[in-house]
Amino acid sequence: MAHSSKRMDAGLALSRFGLGARQGDLDAISSDPRGALLEEITNRAVPFPSGEELKPTADLLADFYAFRDEQKEARERKPADGTGAPQAGPPQAPMASDQPGKPEAMAAQPTMEGARAGASAASSPVAPPPANGAPAPKPIPPLPQRVFLAEAKARFSGTTHVPRIGFGERLAMFWANHFAVSAAKGPALRIIAGAFEREAIRPHVFGRFTDMLMAVETHPAMLLYLDNQQSFGPNSVAGQNRKRGLNENLAREILELHTLGVNGGYTQEDVTSLARIITGWTVTGREGRLGSPGTFVFFGNAHEPGAQRLLGKTYVDAGLEQGRAALTELARHPATATHVATKLARHFVADDPPQILVERLANTFRTTDGDLAPVSKALIEADESWAPELTKIRSPLEFIIAVLRATGAKPEPQQVLGALYAMGEPLWQPAGPNGFSDTIDAWASPEGIRMRMDIANTAATRGADYFDPPEFIDTRLGPLLSHETRAAVSRAESRAQGLAIAFMSPEFQRR
Amino acid sequence: MLCETMTTSRRAVLGASGALFAWAFMPRWAQAARGRDARFVTIILRGALDGLTAVPPLGDPDYEALRQGIALHAQGPNPALPLDGFFALHPSMPNFARLFRAGQASVVHASATAYRDRSHFDGQDVLESGYETPGRVDSGWLNRMLIGLPKGEKIAPGASEQAVGLAVGANAPLVIRGRAPVLGWAPAVLPQAGDDLAMRLMDLYGQRDPLLAHALAEGIATGKIATGIELGARGGPGDPEGMKHLAAGAAKLLAQPEGPRIAALAFEGWDTHAQEIGRLARLLSGLDGAFAAFEQELGSLWKDTAILVATEFGRTARVNGTEGTDHGTGTTAFLAGGAIRGGRVIADWPGLKDVQLRDGRDLAATTDLRAIAKGIAVDLLGASPAILARDVFPGSEKVAPAKDLIA
Numbered sequence: 001m002a003h004s005s006k007r008m009d010a011g012l013a014l015s016r017f018g019l020g021a022r023q024g025d026l027d028a029i030s031s032d033p034r035g036a037l038l039e040e041i042t043n044r045a046v047p048f049p050s051g052e053e054l055k056p057t058a059d060l061l062a063d064f065y066a067f068r069d070e071q072k073e074a075r076e077r078k079p080a081d082g083t084g085a086p087q088a089g090p091p092q093a094p095m096a097s098d099q100p101g102k103p104e105a106m107a108a109q110p111t112m113e114g115a116r117a118g119a120s121a122a123s124s125p126v127a128p129p130p131a132n133g134a135p136a137p138k139p140i141p142p143l144p145q146r147v148f149l150a151e152a153k154a155r156f157s158g159t160t161h162v163p164r165i166g167f168g169e170r171l172a173m174f175w176a177n178h179f180a181v182s183a184a185k186g187p188a189l190r191i192i193a194g195a196f197e198r199e200a201i202r203p204h205v206f207g208r209f210t211d212m213l214m215a216v217e218t219h220p221a222m223l224l225y226l227d228n229q230q231s232f233g234p235n236s237v238a239g240q241n242r243k244r245g246l247n248e249n250l251a252r253e254i255l256e257l258h259t260l261g262v263n264g265g266y267t268q269e270d271v272t273s274l275a276r277i278i279t280g281w282t283v284t285g286r287e288g289r290l291g292s293p294g295t296f297v298f299f300g301n302a303h304e305p306g307a308q309r310l311l312g313k314t315y316v317d318a319g320l321e322q323g324r325a326a327l328t329e330l331a332r333h334p335a336t337a338t339h340v341a342t343k344l345a346r347h348f349v350a351d352d353p354p355q356i357l358v359e360r361l362a363n364t365f366r367t368t369d370g371d372l373a374p375v376s377k378a379l380i381e382a383d384e385s386w387a388p389e390l391t392k393i394r395s396p397l398e399f400i401i402a403v404l405r406a407t408g409a410k411p412e413p414q415q416v417l418g419a420l421y422a423m424g425e426p427l428w429q430p431a432g433p434n435g436f437s438d439t440i441d442a443w444a445s446p447e448g449i450r451m452r453m454d455i456a457n458t459a460a461t462r463g464a465d466y467f468d469p470p471e472f473i474d475t476r477l478g479p480l481l482s483h484e485t486r487a488a489v490s491r492a493e494s495r496a497q498g499l500a501i502a503f504m505s506p507e508f509q510r511r
Numbered sequence: 512m513l514c515e516t517m518t519t520s521r522r523a524v525l526g527a528s529g530a531l532f533a534w535a536f537m538p539r540w541a542q543a544a545r546g547r548d549a550r551f552v553t554i555i556l557r558g559a560l561d562g563l564t565a566v567p568p569l570g571d572p573d574y575e576a577l578r579q580g581i582a583l584h585a586q587g588p589n590p591a592l593p594l595d596g597f598f599a600l601h602p603s604m605p606n607f608a609r610l611f612r613a614g615q616a617s618v619v620h621a622s623a624t625a626y627r628d629r630s631h632f633d634g635q636d637v638l639e640s641g642y643e644t645p646g647r648v649d650s651g652w653l654n655r656m657l658i659g660l661p662k663g664e665k666i667a668p669g670a671s672e673q674a675v676g677l678a679v680g681a682n683a684p685l686v687i688r689g690r691a692p693v694l695g696w697a698p699a700v701l702p703q704a705g706d707d708l709a710m711r712l713m714d715l716y717g718q719r720d721p722l723l724a725h726a727l728a729e730g731i732a733t734g735k736i737a738t739g740i741e742l743g744a745r746g747g748p749g750d751p752e753g754m755k756h757l758a759a760g761a762a763k764l765l766a767q768p769e770g771p772r773i774a775a776l777a778f779e780g781w782d783t784h785a786q787e788i789g790r791l792a793r794l795l796s797g798l799d800g801a802f803a804a805f806e807q808e809l810g811s812l813w814k815d816t817a818i819l820v821a822t823e824f825g826r827t828a829r830v831n832g833t834e835g836t837d838h839g840t841g842t843t844a845f846l847a848g849g850a851i852r853g854g855r856v857i858a859d860w861p862g863l864k865d866v867q868l869r870d871g872r873d874l875a876a877t878t879d880l881r882a883i884a885k886g887i888a889v890d891l892l893g894a895s896p897a898i899l900a901r902d903v904f905p906g907s908e909k910v911a912p913a914k915d916l917i918a
Contacts, residue, residue: 450730493558493782
């Protein structure tokens with residue numbers, strides 16, 4: 001009995017808290033699944049994406065400024081001649097012709113590189129190229145898209161496959177969605193969306209919430225995404241000179257989404273106050289007048305002078321420190337603890353999570369001053385987190401990652417991005433700053449499930465040569481498997497169909 | 512479009528394979544086998560075709576009693592098409608019937624591979640690998656046959672991009688995978704999941720997950736309205752239009768002067784446990800359309816073409832409780848093409864009485880499918896029987912190549 005409940009925990013650890021089982025993962029953790037999860041917390045195990053194109057934000061923005069100059073020059077050189085247009089098109093919409101998820105991107109699908117045991121190396125080269133044939137040599141994508149693809153590849157062919165369980169990676173995905181930016185805002189955001197996640201999110205996944213919050217709100221990606229570089233203190237020097245005023249966008253989302261939550265007890269006055277407090281938080285431009293180009297800077301001339309009152313507390317004007325102090329207080333606010341605890345429990349456990357679990361997480365958050373390692377630990381240690389019923393549905397991102405891990409596939413990033421786009425969760429491009437939805441209803445939609453079936457079918461067709469479906473579900477889903485799913489997989493008329501059923505089974509779709 | 516795809520695919524496949532040097536000879540069957548520049552196509556039917564419905568033995572006195580509600584008849588509405596007085600052909604296959612009458616198509620009945628269990632996965636392994644037992648999946652018999660064909664002039668390393676084999680579909684069927692370089696082609700569409708997968712998932716969700724069941728049902732219904740066609744009718748290997756499309760594409764590539772000579776395709780959806788009449792009518796019309804597509808697109812090359820259609824095993828002789836049939840043994844293979852000595856149903860008919868059925872349930876297998884494949888390989892392509900027995904179908908020394916299959 002103890003043995004079988006450990007097996008069950010191993011299954012849950014990998015699917016509910018991890019990235020999904022690879023070959024061998026279930027066995028590897030089955031002696032102590034919860035211990036293996038806690039170890040990831042203790043070791044602060046968050047894999048780091050790497051690659052030549054994955055530079056720091058400032059370098060990426062410097063490259064971007066140069067790229068824009070080149071485009072401009074090229075346009076001016078041949079103003080009347082259509083052929084003179086730069087490859088990338090005008091800067092307003094340079095990605096228009098290269099968005100992932102267009103039908104072309106969908107045509108080619110993941111190539112299973114995880115060779116089936118026993119298949120000789122000599123046989124793999126004759127596997128045919130992707131469904132649409134090898135693409136004709138395409139022009140190199142414009143810089144922002146190139147970097148975006150490299151960031152995607154570093155994850156789907158990199159960090160996805162690294163961890164044994166991947167709780168840290170799941171948390172990185174969770175927090176990147178909590179502090180959502182969108183690459184669809186424009187080419188600058190596209191080029192740094194991945195860097196934002198690398199720089200502001202990952203280092204703090206098992207660190208302090210305050211540090212993550214500070215890193216996020218001072219990151220060029222967030223400042224550009226929510227327009228804070230356009231916000232001027234009405235009474236600041238620059239505001240007066242340029243006749244410019246406040247933009248409340250970032251301040252509102254800090255309160256509503258990032259910290260207190262929509263019912264966190266703030267007023268419109270608080271929003272305006274916080275907007276004033278963070279005036280001057282901006283990104284240095286290409287000329288670098290305020291500092292090294294493409295970095296966060298506090299631009300005192302745009303900062304609204306004077307003390308501000310926020311949530312009943314007064315913050316004296318100490319320049320940048322005024323905002324730092326305000327954010328520190330917001331991170332410590334009890335409503336923030338409840339908001340974060342609710343979102344975490346909803347994400348990992350249930351749409352409507354047990355109240356006792358939410359309270360325990362919130363309590364841990366408050367008593368540790370927002371230390372996310374003990375908060376994560378509390379989540380793992382709570383029995384409420386281990387109900388054997390699989391209630392949540394994997395988001396498209398979680399689903400794709402689970403397929404990649406289960407099969408060992410490392411397809412071209414366009415293919416993964418295309419599939420995510422088709423299923424309604426394009427990478428780092430939510431419709432708004434509230435990120436993608438985290439409830440069952442959002443993902444168990446008719447179109448969504450239908451699309452998943454086509455994608456599962458395609459992935460299964462690619463993987464059919466490498467896996468024996470009954471063995472595949474045993475090693476990937478093992479203790480979670482129902483008798484009915486076993487029967488459906490073993491009765492399939494082909495390996496490909498058996499794999500497709502495995503991918504679409506309730507045990508694979510849910511967690 | 513097609514040619515462009517071919518060129519780039521070929522380059523990609525060969526460039527990546529490193530197998531180019533292992534394939535430093537052009538095959539020379541133009542000299543080896545009756546001066547023909549032959550084309551050979553193998554179509555795998557995944558899921559186990561019910562040979563007793565595809566080619567019903569109307570002359571067998573026990574047929575109708577076994578088949579009851581799914582039996583075909585020579586008269587009445589939708590009658591089976593006559594073949595030789597004993598066997599008839601499913602009414603969904605008028606093209607094949609025409610080819611049969613023209614002496615360009617034959618049927619092999621009561622045939623099977625060396626496999627005698629009833630698992631699709633293992634059965635397909637045996638059918639495609641050419642080994643006697645399952646579990647060997649590193650290469651297929653077509654590919655090993657390519658390697659063993661008589662060599663012509665030596666090709667300077669890197670001097671030619673010639674790939675003699677063609678794998679059609681989103682993944683290469685095992686039958687043509689292996690050391691010899693193979694060109695890959697598939698239509699540039701996202702292969703849609705077919706009706707059969709959707710039905711199986713609906714069944715599973717119905718038992719386990721009402722929420723997913725509801726979502727999928729609605730998704731399918733919406734998809735039908737949006738496209739105006741059935742799910743899966745956009746080109747997958749499990750629907751008639753897709754089969755024709757795949758066949759036409761393969762034929763165009765085979766017709767290229769410098770193109771491949773040997774192709775493998777796989778069609779899906781033949782696992783008819785329930786409601787077999789409607790499903791097989793649809794699938795067999797797709798297969799029939801594929802024959803027509805090959806004939807049309809190959810043009811003058813059709814006369815030197817042989818198509819072998821085979822499935823992993825047959826189905827139960829008796830109809831089951833859901834108007835379908837379960838996994839069995841003996842079944843039908845089809846031969847078509849101008850190079851086929853056609854107009855014959857090749858069968859050592861075992862009969863359908865209880866004692867004649869294998870395990871009292873399956874059509875017994877009296878013809879070894881390997882003999883058929885070997886016969887074509889020898890007489891059409893000039894393959895050596897010794898190599899066929901040693902490398903292509905290991906352990907098949909006692910299975911002699913069938914004679915007179917090729918005109």
